[in-house]
């Protein structure tokens with residue numbers, strides 16, 4: 001890890017805490033809650049020793065943060081990325097705390113990460129590293145304490161290795177220790193698409209409320225990973241015009257809109273969007289332009305969907321963003337410093353803690369299925385995801401309407417109030433000072 005990613009991580013965490021403080025204060029939320037959320041409950045940092053294919057040994061810094069468990073066991077993904085740092089993991093764990101509370105899950109928030117470029121490792125090295133992560137954290141995680149899941153650059157196969165290692169260490173079957181597993185290891189139908197599907201539901205609800213016609217609505221999606229791909233696909237399936245998509249190497253723009261499925265197939269074959277070419281009759285009619293990620297964020301579209309990494313919209317480009325609605329499908333794509341500026345310019349921000357909560361919601365369903373030993377059908381998972389996401393959106397929307405807040409402030413206030421109830425149920429200062437008299 002470079003010095004700068006450690007510094008960036010610390011700034012991200014400070015920004016995340018400052019946002020909770022600011023919104024908590026504005027909304028008059030009990031100071032005890034905000035105080036509790038200023039720091040994580042526990043973070044375990046370890047050094048993973050991994051045997052490489054050439055016989056050498058490498059060490060990778062890994063973190064697991066259990067941020068807050070007032071509402072239940074801590075829950076949140078593990079990311080593999082060269083820029084992972086302690087501060088970033090803690091910020092992400094704080095956001096998971098808010099996210100689980102916004103969608104009324106019986107979970108607190110956690111997160112994990114390993115500093116590495118996963119693309120530089122062979123499959124066998126990746127397996128050894130994933131198992132080493134579990135060995136380091138085996139007494140920290142557990143089905144009733146802290147439940148990991150996939151995040152940036154981790155997937156079902158990696159979750160499968162991790163579950164397998166945990167079960168080998170504990171000598172029990174414990175599928176509920178981790179979610180996002182392969183189906184054959186107790187994974188859930190619909191988990192893969194869940195983040196994108198949840199985001200689609202939220203975006204579509206807002207668009208309906210505002211009387212927007214999907215066919216007249218343009219969308220740009222930054223990030224074409226699991227979440228970005230699924231949200232783009234579902235929006236397009238509902239008639240929205242997805243005019244731009246990008247991945248870490250660059251993006252493409254077409255005023256007529258793209259066929260997401262064919263772009264995805266090309267990306268799988270070419271490994272990058274830049275290499276997208278058209279081979280179908282319809283495709284040949286589409287004229288597209290190559291654009292950078294920065295240009296994508298500044299496109300004049302109705303809905304901008306940042307679905308990659310944190311901090312892509314900050315003081316250096318917020319003024320140039322022209323979209324009327326930004327749906328945060330990534331975690332933390334908008335820096336806290338520009339919340340007010342975007343609001344003043346009338347930009348509606350659908351916050352990450354609501355918009356991308358579909359992933360952890362289906363993780364919760366997976367955990368329930370593992371505990372019940374009874375798998376659900378895809379239809380049931382999708383229906384129950386809707387049943388979680390729509391009321392969550394509506395309760396946030398009501399706060400926006402009734403208390404004149406932004407969607408982010410409303411989502412945070414909802415989460416803070418739930419956490420506050422959890423704290424109050426165990427006794428408040430007022431309760432203890434009055435009974436001790």
Ligand code: GLU
Nearest residue numbers: 076077149151359360363
């Ligand atoms: N990594 C996902 C998120 O940031 C999912 C977490 C989970 O399923 O626990 O929401």
